[in-house]
Amino acid sequence: MAQQYGRDVAPAKGKLGVMLAGLGAVSTTFIAGVENVRRGTALPIGSLSQMGTIRLGKRTEKRAPKIKEFVPLARLEDLVFAAWDPIPDDAYSAAKKAGVLEPQHLEPIADFLKAIKPMPAAFDQNYVKRLTGTNVKRGKTKRDLAEQLRQDIRDVKKRSGADRLVMIWAASTEVFLTAGPAHQSLQAFERAMEENDPAIAPSMLYAYAALMENVPFANGAPNLTVDVPALQRLAEDRRLPIGGKDFKTGQTMMKTVLAPAFKARMLGLAGWYSTNILGNRDGEVLDDPESFKTKEESKLGVLEYILQPDQYPELYGNVFHKVRINYYPPRGDNKEGWDNIDIFGWLGYPMQIKVDFLCRDSILAAPIVLDLALFFDLAQRAGLSGIQEWLSFYFKSPQTAPGLYPEHDLFIQQTKLKNTLRWLMGEEQITHLGIEYYEKA
Numbered sequence: 001m002a003q004q005y006g007r008d009v010a011p012a013k014g015k016l017g018v019m020l021a022g023l024g025a026v027s028t029t030f031i032a033g034v035e036n037v038r039r040g041t042a043l044p045i046g047s048l049s050q051m052g053t054i055r056l057g058k059r060t061e062k063r064a065p066k067i068k069e070f071v072p073l074a075r076l077e078d079l080v081f082a083a084w085d086p087i088p089d090d091a092y093s094a095a096k097k098a099g100v101l102e103p104q105h106l107e108p109i110a111d112f113l114k115a116i117k118p119m120p121a122a123f124d125q126n127y128v129k130r131l132t133g134t135n136v137k138r139g140k141t142k143r144d145l146a147e148q149l150r151q152d153i154r155d156v157k158k159r160s161g162a163d164r165l166v167m168i169w170a171a172s173t174e175v176f177l178t179a180g181p182a183h184q185s186l187q188a189f190e191r192a193m194e195e196n197d198p199a200i201a202p203s204m205l206y207a208y209a210a211l212m213e214n215v216p217f218a219n220g221a222p223n224l225t226v227d228v229p230a231l232q233r234l235a236e237d238r239r240l241p242i243g244g245k246d247f248k249t250g251q252t253m254m255k256t257v258l259a260p261a262f263k264a265r266m267l268g269l270a271g272w273y274s275t276n277i278l279g280n281r282d283g284e285v286l287d288d289p290e291s292f293k294t295k296e297e298s299k300l301g302v303l304e305y306i307l308q309p310d311q312y313p314e315l316y317g318n319v320f321h322k323v324r325i326n327y328y329p330p331r332g333d334n335k336e337g338w339d340n341i342d343i344f345g346w347l348g349y350p351m352q353i354k355v356d357f358l359c360r361d362s363i364l365a366a367p368i369v370l371d372l373a374l375f376f377d378l379a380q381r382a383g384l385s386g387i388q389e390w391l392s393f394y395f396k397s398p399q400t401a402p403g404l405y406p407e408h409d410l411f412i413q414q415t416k417l418k419n420t421l422r423w424l425m426g427e428e429q430i431t432h433l434g435i436e437y438y439e440k441a
C-alpha cells in the first residue's frame, strides 16, 4: 500500500533554462547531445533520468515505469541553454575544438550550436593558472562581478522565456581552497567579496548569484564553491537545492563499484595505484599542481569512507592509495584510466586486479549534467532545499549535512536516489527484505 507521506510536486510547466558555467568539452557534449536526442538522431545513453526504470511495490506487482514517466521531470523539448566562458567560442566552435563529437552529431545542428554564445565570465587566472581568457567581466570588486552575474541570470530568463532555471558549474577545476572565516556566514561572505578577499573564488560568485536569483546550483568540479556554511545557509533560507562536488564518471565510478565488492567479501586491500592520461583542456588545467590538488583530494577520499579502516584495521588499516593525472595531448578527451589493485584473501595471500578503462570523459559526463539539471529542477519544485544528498550518485565527493560522512558506494547511492523518488511520489520504500514471498501467513 502506498505510504501517506510524499510531497506535492509542482508540475514542470514551460521551459527549463540550463545555465552552464563553462562552455568546454562537457557542456558542449551535453548540449549537442540533447539536441541530437530531440531530433531523433541519437539515444540519451548513460542518463538514468531518460533510460532508467524504477520498480514500485512488490516484485509480483510487475510495476516498473520509466523514471521520466514516474516523476514529473522537465522534458528534453523544454530545455534551453545559456553559458559563460572566458573563451569567446560559441558552442559549435567550442565543440569542434573539444574534439569529442563526430561531424555527424555536430554539422546537422551547427546553426543551433552557433547561436549559443558564452556570456563574459567572472574569471580570475589566479584560480585557474593554465587558462587565459578574453571574454571576461570587469569590476572593481568581486561583489560587482557577482551582481553582473545576477543581471545575466535575469536577462537569460527574460530572453529565453524560461519559467525556471538551474545552474551547473562545468567549468575548469580551480586551485585548492579550504573553508575559512570568509565562508562562515553570509555577512562575512559578502564583506569578503567587497574586500576582494582571495578566499572567494569565481565559482563561489556564480553560486552566490544563482542562489540570490532563486536558482538551484550544482557543482560538477571538485572546487569548494557551494560546500561552505555561508552558501549552505543561504540555500536553506531561500529554500533552494544545492549539491556537488565533482561529476563521478570514469575511474572513480569504477572505484566506488569495486571497493564495496572487496569490502562486502571481507577481502583485504594493500594498495591501489590509479593513473590517468588525458589530453583535453581539463587535462591541461589539471597539470597545474594547485588545480590537481583539488582533484586529488576529491579522488582520494572515496576509499577511506568506503573501506572504514577504523572498523577493519586488519583489512584496510594500511592501504597505499595513489592517484596521478598526466596531461598527454595525443589522447584528447579519450582518457585512459589505469588501476593496479593489490588485494589479499584467505590467510593473507596476495592477488592483483588490473583495470584499464579506455573511456571518453565528456561522453560519460554529459548524461550526468542532464540528470542533474532535471533532478535539481525537480527538487526545487518538490520544495527540497539545501544539500541534496540523494543525488550523491552523480558526485565523487558528495556534500552532506555537517557531521555526516558521505556515502560513496554507487549502489547505495542508487538505492538512495530511487527511494527518494518513491518517497516523493508517496510510494513504498524498497527494503529488499522479501521474507513475505517465503513465509506465508
Ligand SMILES: NC(=O)c1ccc[n+]([C@@H]2O[C@H](COP(=O)([O-])OP(=O)(O)OC[C@H]3O[C@@H](n4cnc5c(N)ncnc54)[C@H](O)[C@@H]3O)[C@@H](O)[C@H]2O)c1
Pocket: 021, 022, 023, 024, 025, 026, 027, 084, 085, 086, 087, 098, 121, 122, 123, 124, 128, 131, 133, 169, 170, 171, 172, 173, 174, 202, 203, 220, 221, 222, 246, 247, 248, 249, 250, 280, 281, 282, 285, 361, 362, 364, 365
Ligand atoms: N569529463 C569528466 O569526466 C569530468 C568528471 C568530473 C569533473 N569534471 C570537471 O568538469 C569540468 C569541465 O570539464 P571539461 O572537460 O568540459 O573542461 P574544459 O576545459 O573543456 O571546459 C571548461 C571550461 O570552463 C571555462 N572556465 C574556466 N573558468 C571559468 C569561469 N570562471 N567561468 C566560466 N567558465 C570558466 C574554460 O574556459 C573552459 O572552456 C572540469 O572542472 C572537470 O574537472 C569532468
